[in-house]
Amino acid sequence: MSHFLTEHLIHRDEDFMVIHKPAGLLSVPGKGDLHDSVLTRLVEIEPNTLLIHRLDRDTSGILVFGLTKHGQSQIARQFQDRQTAKIYQAVVAGHLVGEGTIDIPVVYDPTRPPLHMVDPSHTKPALTHWQAIEHFEINGNAVTRVKLTPITGRSHQLRVHMQYLGHPIVGDTLYATPEQQQWLARLCLHAAQLSFSHPRTGQTLSFDCAVPF
CATH class of the missing domain: 3.30.2350.10 (Pseudouridine synthase)
Structure with missing residues (x-):
């Protein structure tokens, strides 16, 4: 399962990681047998992985996950307050x-x-x-x-x-x-670009993910 992270990791630091989500894979587990998801795969590799936001199953592109409670709460607040681009x-x-x-x-x-x-x-x-x-x-x-x-x-x-x-x-x-x-x-x-402030330094970070179509 670690190859998933190797293939799809865009950025990682102490507080969060940025993933390229492929189309057709759920962001989080669904109901019933729909257990396979980006979150499920990441938790198997990195048990501290925390959900921040999600994309529709059929949408590809940039998805951010927390690695600390601080990182999760700070970045999630930016999504809630429309401070992300x-x-x-x-x-x-x-x-x-x-x-x-x-x-x-x-x-x-x-x-x-x-x-x-x-x-x-x-x-x-x-x-x-x-x-x-x-x-x-x-x-x-x-x-x-x-x-x-x-x-x-x-x-x-x-x-x-x-x-x-x-x-x-x-x-x-x-x-x-x-x-x-x-x-x-x-x-x-496809979620092609995402910008937000680093949860500790406040520096503006921008990430890009090549469009596959």
């Missing part, structure tokens, strides 16, 4: 031009678990900045590479917001059309 990349269906902001709440849809949906009447905001980067085709289908900057951190926020914009993320088995789900064999959403 997160940049994702995605490939979305269609030809999207320019940039903009999506400002509409995202809430859990109890009638269609595990889906979420937009709900303008909800009081908690969900805010995403988007910017088109590149246009190309996948098997003759027009797609756009976009940079996504979530200001809030609601569950499924980026996936729901891009669907709301009319440009679902390619390979999204929850929010894209059946056709768009088949264009690539994975969800094209």
Whole structure:
């Protein structure tokens, strides 16, 4: 199991480590038989590993874990207080031009678990900045590479917001059309960059994780 850390470790110091999470692996154990996860694998290697935040199972990219209680609490507080800077990349269906902001709440849809949906009447905001980067085709289908900057951190926020914009993320088995789900064999959403302050020194740290699609 130690090869997992060898392959996926981006940074490590006394208080935390930064991991490249592969697509298709849970951040934390799920219900029932869904025991395998990044956290499970890391605890087997480093028993002091502590959860700070998580990514959807099908999303790849940067994931941070604490190695001390101090590191965990200090970095987790930065996530809660929106003091981290997160940049994702995605490939979305269609030809999207320019940039903009999506400002509409995202809430859990109890009638269609595990889906979420937009709900303008909800009081908690969900805010995403988007910017088109590149246009190309996948098997003759027009797609756009976009940079996504979530200001809030609601569950499924980026996936729901891009669907709301009319440009679902390619390979999204929850929010894209059946056709768009088949264009690539994975969800094209990746946590590419993350910045936060070091839990002891206060120095701003920035981490990058190469986009695999």
